[in-house]
Amino acid sequence: GENVEQHPSTLSVQEGDSAVIKCTYSDSASNYFPWYKQELGKRPQLIIDIRSNVGEKKDQRIAVTLNKTAKHFSLHITETQPEDSAVYFCAASGGSQGNLIFGKGTKLSVKP
Amino acid sequence: ETGVTQSPTHLIKTRGQQVTLRCSSQSGHNTVSWYQQALGQGPQFIFQYYREEENGRGNFPPRFSGLQFPNYSSELNVNALELDDSALYLCASSSSGRTDTQYFGPGTRLTVL
Numbered sequence: 001g002e003n004v005e006q007h008p009s010t011l012s013v014q015e016g017d018s019a020v021i022k023c024t025y026s027d028s029a030s031n032y033f034p035w036y037k038q039e040l041g042k043r044p045q046l047i048i049d050i051r052s053n054v055g056e057k058k059d060q061r062i063a064v065t066l067n068k069t070a071k072h073f074s075l076h077i078t079e080t081q082p083e084d085s086a087v088y089f090c091a092a093s094g095g096s097q098g099n100l101i102f103g104k105g106t107k108l109s110v111k112p
Numbered sequence: 113e114t115g116v117t118q119s120p121t122h123l124i125k126t127r128g129q130q131v132t133l134r135c136s137s138q139s140g141h142n143t144v145s146w147y148q149q150a151l152g153q154g155p156q157f158i159f160q161y162y163r164e165e166e167n168g169r170g171n172f173p174p175r176f177s178g179l180q181f182p183n184y185s186s187e188l189n190v191n192a193l194e195l196d197d198s199a200l201y202l203c204a205s206s207s208s209g210r211t212d213t214q215y216f217g218p219g220t221r222l223t224v225l
Contacts, residue, residue: 006154034213034214036216042218043202043216043217043218043219044155044202044216045216046213046214046215046216049213089154089155091154099145099157099160099168099170100145100147100155100157100204100214101157102154102155102156103154104153104154105152105153105154
């Protein structure tokens with residue numbers, strides 16, 4: 001079945017810097033890749049997603065890139081702010097099982 | 113915030129007991145997926161219901177069972193609770209099938225003593 005690996009597990013940046021989180025997946029049939037932000041004690045919140053028919057998608061300070069050949073996708077946050085501090089999860093679906101398979105998460109800390 | 117709601121918010125049970133968790137999907141959504149999130153981990157897929165039928169199941173034993181009602185709300189039942197069942201249980205609703213965007217509810221925190 002699908003396996004999603006996420007790196008790094010923790011990331012600390014200064015306010016205003018960029019942050020990059022990377023994920024790899026194993027099932028070449030996967031075609032949907034969402035990213036969720038989860039603040040402490042709250043629900044995972046969808047922040048951006050990408051489907052396999054595009055290579056990049058942007059939404060203000062957030063962008064996601066997808067390399068289907070290498071089976072990896074990345075989240076890029078520019079001009080980070082303290083409120084970006086949270087745990088970020090990547091996920092993949094659409095393969096043989098079709099459900100969302102999550103990475104283990106990246107704890108992002110943005111220092112003012 | 114999404115329109116997905118879950119009840120109860122918190123629950124404490126003892127080993128061997130049974131528990132039922134509830135989820136109301138967002139208006140217009142006919143698919144509910146359930147996930148278990150252990151502390152410090154990503155959510156793990158339990159099963160999905162689409163138009164009242166199970167539409168996929170993760171690597172969870174049969175004591176985890178579910179149901180979806182005609183209004184598309186859903187229940188997760190866990191029998192013979194074990195200490196390792198302590199986790200945050202999340203439901204997510206989507207508009208159709210397996211690969212549509214999923215929106216999560218606030219979760220139910222289950223503690224098994």
